[in-house]
Amino acid sequence: MPTVTAFKWVPPFAEGLVRDLRVRWALEETGLAYEDRLLGFEDTATPEYRAWQPFGQVPAYRDGTVEMFESGAIVLWIAQSSDQLMPADPADRAMVMTWMFAALNSVEPSVSELSGIDLFHADEAWTRERRPQVEARVRQRLSALQTALGDRPWLVEGRFSAADILMTHVLRALRHTDIVADYPALAAYVARAEARPAFQRALADQMKPFREHAPA
Ligand SMILES: N[C@@H](CCC(=O)N[C@@H](CS)C(=O)NCC(=O)O)C(=O)O
Incomplete structure (x- = not known):
């Protein structure tokens, strides 16, 4: 086991x-x-x-x-x-792996930086200058992600995959903010994933x- x-x-x-x-x-x-x-x-x-x-x-x-x-x-x-969690078709498998890395490499770094600032350094003077830049970077990524998702329910070929596990988990780290709510398709995506038994x-x-x- x-x-x-x-x-x-x-x-x-x-x-x-x-x-x-x-x-x-x-x-x-x-x-x-x-x-x-x-x-x-x-x-x-x-x-x-x-x-x-x-x-x-x-x-x-x-x-x-x-x-x-x-x-x-x-x-x-x-x-x-x-x-x-991984489709059989090689092109779809490649896209699942691509989105897994995108979650961890292209979205998570700025999300982690923002939550690090908010949760561990909120009252420190330097965050007044740095936080707006980091939030802008997070918003850039979320906007691009929302465009890429389009009206599909999941990241790859309309079916839930390992990529959705990682992407949802990364987006959950913004829950102490209202940022995801500003991207309605992403908010719905996270809610859909979190509703899974x-x-x-x-x-x-x-x-x-x-x-x-x-x-x-
Ligand atoms: N890149 C690692 C990060 C793991 C990680 O940051 N784990 C956190 C909990 S979410 C942890 O163990 N933190 C304690 C520490 O870093 O000492 C992974 O994805 O497994």
């Missing part, structure tokens, strides 16, 4: 955003049972964990065949073994330990 690492507890701003959600969601979509290995922050510094995840982050993943880290690579691995199960499973392990 696959194992995915996740945190026992995170502060409320990170609930539902931790990247093990991407892997849990992919596994739920493919119907593969898995177990989570819950870590405290201190557990990520051990030599044993660093040999598995060199940066001490979550998620890390292993199954009977592979041991991996990097959520995008793990989702790709899971998707490749199932036709639910597999997403709901993955989210509930990520959240479950947080209550149990909340600091007193």
Whole structure:
């Protein structure tokens, strides 16, 4: 059975955003049972964990065949073994991989920078100059993404794929702002993805330990 690492507890701003959600969601979509290995922050510094995840982050993943880290690579691995998340047609497969990298390489960097500013540095003077530039870059990316999505329900060939897992998860990191709402097709896209039963199960499973392990 696959194992995915996740945190026992995170502060409320990170609930539902931790990247093990991407892997849990992919596994739920493919119907593969898995177990989570819950870590405290201190557990990520051990030599044993660093040999598995060199940066001490979550998620890390292993199954009977592979041991991996990097959520995008793990989702790709899971998707490749199932036709639910990766179409059979080579041109469509190539587009799914393209959009997976686009989510992580072209959209996530500015989204992460903006949420980093807002969540960790909001009151610092330098953010007054930097934040507008970063928000403008996020809006540029979202506008282009909305145009590319057009009136399709999903990124590739009208069917849900691994690319939609990564893109939705990246866009969720803007939930502390109203930015996505300014792009109605993207807001509807995120809502459509979040309504999937597999997403709901993955989210509930990520959240479950947080209550149990909340600091007193
Ligand atoms: N590129 C990595 C990023 C993983 C990552 O940033 N994980 C966060 C949780 S979402 C983490 O473990 N943060 C703790 C840390 O960086 O020390 C991936 O996609 O797997």
